[in-house]
Amino acid sequence: MASTLPVAPRAETPVPGRDAQASVPAPASRPVRPRRGRPDWRKRAEITLLAGPALVVFVFFVIVPVLMAAYYGFFRWQGFGPPTEFVGLQNYLTIFQDSTFRDAVGHNMLIVVASLALQGPLAILFALLLNQRIRGRSLIRVLIFVPYVISEVVVGTGWSLMLQDVGAVNDLLGKLGLEWLQQSWIADPAIALGTLMVIITWKYIGFAVILMLAGLQSIPDELSEAAAIDGASFWQIQRHITLPLLGPTIRIWAFLSIIGSLQLFDLVNIVWGQFVSATAGTSTMATYMYLNGHMAGSYGYGNAVAVVLFVISLIIALIYQRFVLRRDTAGAITGGKEKRR
């Protein structure tokens, strides 16, 4: 990345650190050796001290639980005492034979696609508008971000109260003379998933807008000014300058959105409760795991579901990183390759 900057041609002027290191030690190499060893040792100690606690926490609270889940997934286990009844891959067979689980995966995929399709364009549009100098801009920015700050429990409870058959939304529609629009918003399987998407969009659009706004701020004004001087219209500027430069932000947001959609649990569990989300057509892999693992007390089976959920998320995340995020993460994740280039 750095090599493309216009600084490169001026490399002859002494860049302090690197040049000094390369030239100075050469004549007096002997006294340097012991010194080189010591900083190395100190560096290692420093790394151990600073990264050690985080590493221990990561290993014990992420890696070990994942491995334990994989282990428990091979047992029929009620959760009391150590698991003893080894059943091999039986749990996994049951998972994939269960049409309720396949439905849940389908709902997850729909939520992934619909989140991207609904929130992406809307967020970019809001961000473009809020990047202009308009009256009350700060207030609107705050208002759009507020739902994201409110806890999921409050949001879920609030929406579920309003969307009941005899709730505020249907009441309002009735008072407006729009009886034909009244629906069984959360109980009717034909529209419940749509209702969920409205709630998700309302809840999470603020986060997307803030990300996009931050992305927009990092685009220098000079570019659009130059384009304007060349006669580009407002929409041409957005289409050909802003959007391409916003690309990295959009790709990162989409990544976060996909992961969030795959692991969606709290909103569904609060609006639909623990038991009826599958019936209403809004169950996700996570609510399936909670109901059939935790609520049912079948912990071995629940762990197997957790492993499937983990693998599905991991595969999607890796594919996305490999093919979509490659340009953006080139420096950070694929550091080795960058050096060779």
Added chain:
Amino acid sequence: MSARKAATAAVAMIGLVALAGCAGGGGSADGDVSMTFWHNSTTGDGKAYWADAVEAFEAENEGVSIEVQSIQNEDMDGRLQTAVNSGDMPDIFMARGGGKLAAVVNAGAVKDLSDLISDDVRTDYGDAVFSAFTIDGATYGLPVSVLPGGIFYSQDLFADAGVTETPATMDELVDTVGALESTGVEPIALGAMDAWPAAHWYYFFALRECGQDVMESIASTLDFSDPCWLAAGEDLAAFADEDPYNTGFLTTSAQQGAGSSAGLLANHQAAMELMGGWNVGVIASLTPDEEPLADLGWFPFPSVEGGDGAPTAMMGGVDGYGCSKDSPSACEDFLNFIASPEWQERYAVSWNAIPASASAQTAVTDPALQPLIEAYNDADYVVVWLDTLLGQNIGNALNTAVVELLSGNGTPESIVETVETAATRG
């Protein structure tokens, strides 16, 4: 390398020591005994009852102290499971018998109380009520309350609809639903969001369709091939076709707020609800003035034509308490203490519920509970709620399958199938 290893090991040790610090138990010094006690009453008179009972017991027993923790009912199973596994089980814990208690007993975590419950208590209680806590001939819990089920109804709304006799057969129930519908109230409140209230309808149809021997052996055989299980589903499907339940029952909860099924009854929005004996107290907490509903009545689940079950058979739950395996002997002392007539009578008043001790049942004053006590004492036999009886895994699957049926997504056959596949998971 070795330096790094040493540092890593040091950090790990610190972490382990910190973790071990959390798990320290409450040891007893110089003969003093301390116990932990979990119950499920988080508010009001019920919570106050336990606080009073513990205080009185501590005053009577020098050197014994009990630490009380009230835990949200829905969290109880999960918390207990974690506590059992971490070796930090409460000394006195709440139990409802059936398959759920059996799972904890099989893990070797529960004290056998067969010879520890005092003879006085046995005499006061009678034998029948202990059956829910009896596993392989041994008693693992002391009941404090019996909670038989049936249909709670509003006498005023019945009168408004011109219904003078409570329905005794399914046909009469359907007629009553029709009469109530024409007056504009919801005939039956149903909290299907919590699944178990909806499943109650299936349980009771099964109670009427299946004979006593089928019901009493189902927990051990898990054999649902008897045609009565399918017939119960067909009965329920036919009844649901009459559209008797409140609008939006699928997303109605059972006990939270005025919009819940109990709340609909408490506010005269709905006329009937099929529930257990605790409902009197729950409805009382949801009326506008938080007083017991004055016109609340009760009648047993109607008879079903051609069923093998006795028409007087009842289904219901038993709330009780058990002692952990390693609890001090003060634990069974405490259980015997709260089983005394005095504290059982106070239980009846505080909880608006039927005490387990037969001799304390005269203390029940609530008029809605009187017919319930009569029916309970006249019942040919009493079966524990099917989900409790069958254990968490199958009970859970059965409950959700009934919701599927009521929502129009399932069939009577799918209830039986779902229950059978659930048996392969847990």
